[in-house]
Amino acid sequence: MKRDLISLDDLSLEDIRGYLDLATHLETVPDERKLTRLPGAIMMTMFYEPSTRTRLSFEAAMCRLGGRAIGFAAADATSVAKGESLVDTVRTVENYADILVIRHPKEGTARVAGEISLLPVINAGDGANQHPSQTLLDLYTIQRLFGRIGNLKIAFVGDLKYSRTVHSLIRALIKFSHLDFVLVSPESLRLPTYLVPPPEQCMDVTFRETQSLEEAIQSCDLVYMTRVQRERFPDSLEFERVKDAYCLDADILQGAPSHLRIMHPLPRVNEIAYSVDRTTYASYFTQVRNGLIMRQAILLTLLGVAP
Numbered sequence: 001m002k003r004d005l006i007s008l009d010d011l012s013l014e015d016i017r018g019y020l021d022l023a024t025h026l027e028t029v030p031d032e033r034k035l036t037r038l039p040g041a042i043m044m045t046m047f048y049e050p051s052t053r054t055r056l057s058f059e060a061a062m063c064r065l066g067g068r069a070i071g072f073a074a075a076d077a078t079s080v081a082k083g084e085s086l087v088d089t090v091r092t093v094e095n096y097a098d099i100l101v102i103r104h105p106k107e108g109t110a111r112v113a114g115e116i117s118l119l120p121v122i123n124a125g126d127g128a129n130q131h132p133s134q135t136l137l138d139l140y141t142i143q144r145l146f147g148r149i150g151n152l153k154i155a156f157v158g159d160l161k162y163s164r165t166v167h168s169l170i171r172a173l174i175k176f177s178h179l180d181f182v183l184v185s186p187e188s189l190r191l192p193t194y195l196v197p198p199p200e201q202c203m204d205v206t207f208r209e210t211q212s213l214e215e216a217i218q219s220c221d222l223v224y225m226t227r228v229q230r231e232r233f234p235d236s237l238e239f240e241r242v243k244d245a246y247c248l249d250a251d252i253l254q255g256a257p258s259h260l261r262i263m264h265p266l267p268r269v270n271e272i273a274y275s276v277d278r279t280t281y282a283s284y285f286t287q288v289r290n291g292l293i294m295r296q297a298i299l300l301t302l303l304g305v306a307p
C-alpha cells in the first residue's frame with residue numbers, strides 16, 4: 001500500500017520517531033552513498049503557492065539521493081490557467097513521476113490529491129491547515145537543540161489563527177508528554193479552539209494564553225515565532241491592525257535564560273530583527289539546514305527505500 005504524508009493526525013508517535021531516527025541516521029551516511037539511494041526516481045513539485053525552503057529543499061533532497069525533480073513553482077504557467085481541475089492535473093502529472101509534493105492555498109487539497117493519485121503524496125502546506133514536513137523538521141530541530149521532545153515549555157507567538165506550521169506542530173507535540181504551551185497572540189489571531197484537545201486525550205500537556213512576549217521569553221525554553229499571514233486575511237484592514245503585534249529584537253532578549261532558543265519556520269518579515277541572528281538564541285537557520293536531511297528521510301520512507 002502506498003504511503004502519503006498529509007496530516008500529523010495520520011501519524012502515530014512511533015511513525016514520528018521513525019522519521020526522527022532516520023534523519024539522525026542519515027547524518028552519518030556519506031554523500032556518495034546517498035547518491036545511490038534513489039537513482040532514476042522523479043519527484044514532481046506542484047506549487048500553487050509561493051515557496052523558497054519547502055520546494056527547493058525537497059528538490060535538493062531528491063537530487064542528493066540520486067533522483068531528479070521536475071514540476072511547477074506557480075500554477076499560472078500551467079494549464080490550471082486555462083481552467084484545468086486539480087483532479088485532471090494530478091491524473092496527468094502522476095504519469096511523469098514517482099512521488100508528488102503539493103502546496104495549495106485551500107485546506108484539504110493535499111488529502112484530495114492523495115486520494116486521487118496512485119503515487120505517494122506529500123502535503124507541502126494546505127492553506128491554514130497543516131505543513132507536516134515542516135513539523136517533522138521542527139521536531140528534529142527541537143530534539144537536537146534540547147536532547148528531548150518533552151519536559152519543555154514552549155511559546156507560540158504571533159499568528160496562531162492562520163499559521164499552518166503552528167497547527168501542525170501542536171498536533172504533533174501533543175503526542176509527546178510533559179509539555180506546557182504558552183500562546184502569545186493578539187485577540188483576533190488566537191489559536192483555534194479545536195486544536196486544544198481535552199486533557200484526557202494528552203499526557204500532561206497544558207495550554208495557557210498571554211499577550212506578553214516578554215513574559216514568555218523569561219519563562220520558556222523555546223519561543224516559536226510566526227509571520228502574520230497576510231495572504232490568509234479576508235480583511236486587509238485587520239491585517240494592518242495586527243501585522244506589527246510582536247517584533248522580537250536583541251534588546252527584548254536581554255537577560256533571557258541562556259538555554260532559551262528561538263525558532264521560526266521562515267520566511268520572516270519584521271517579527272524577528274536581524275540583531276537576533278547574532279545571538280546564541282537564534283535557531284531558525286538550523287531549522288533550514290535540518291529541513292534538507294528530514295526531507296531526505298521523508299522521501300526514502302514514502303518510497304520504501306532503505307538508507
Ligand code: CP
Binds near residue numbers: 052054125134265
Ligand atoms: N517554512 C516554509 O514553508 O517556507 P517556504 O514558504 O519558503 O517554503
